[in-house]
Amino acid sequence: xxxxxxxxxxxxxxxxxxxxxxxxxxxxxxxxxxxxxxxxxxxxxxxxxxxxxxxxxxxxxxxxxxxxxxxxxxxxxxxxxxxxxxxxxxxxxxxxxxxxxxxxxxxxxxxxxx
Numbered sequence: 001x002x003x004x005x006x007x008x009x010x011x012x013x014x015x016x017x018x019x020x021x022x023x024x025x026x027x028x029x030x031x032x033x034x035x036x037x038x039x040x041x042x043x044x045x046x047x048x049x050x051x052x053x054x055x056x057x058x059x060x061x062x063x064x065x066x067x068x069x070x071x072x073x074x075x076x077x078x079x080x081x082x083x084x085x086x087x088x089x090x091x092x093x094x095x096x097x098x099x100x101x102x103x104x105x106x107x108x109x110x111x112x113x114x
Contacts, residue, residue: 007067007070010063010066010067013059013063014056014059014060014063017055017056017059018056020052021049021052021053021055021056024048024049024052025049025052025053028048028049029049087112088109088112091105091108091109091112092105
């Protein structure tokens with residue numbers, strides 16, 4: 001099964017947010033001196049870390065809802081797949097390009113109408 005565009009873009013976005021959250025958390029934890037009785041969350045950098053993880057949490061929740069709706073709706077079109085073409089349109093294009101004769105064109109359209 002190929003991944004749909006919505007699934008692929010949602011997954012890439014969530015992974016990017018996770019990487020950013022981990023990097024910022026690591027930088028803040030490494031550069032913030034320990035605070036007695038309060039921990040890292042009550043420092044200016046600690047609030048930034050909490051805000052980034054909150055954004056990540058809600059992105060996962062919203063992304064999960066989007067993926068669930070896409071999965072339930074069944075509108076999963078594989079990447080790079082063109083929408084299905086009408087057979088009559090293909091026959092018309094072949095006739096316009098001169099690949100088939102008028103008799104063959106009319107016969108094919110007649111066969112398709114059955």
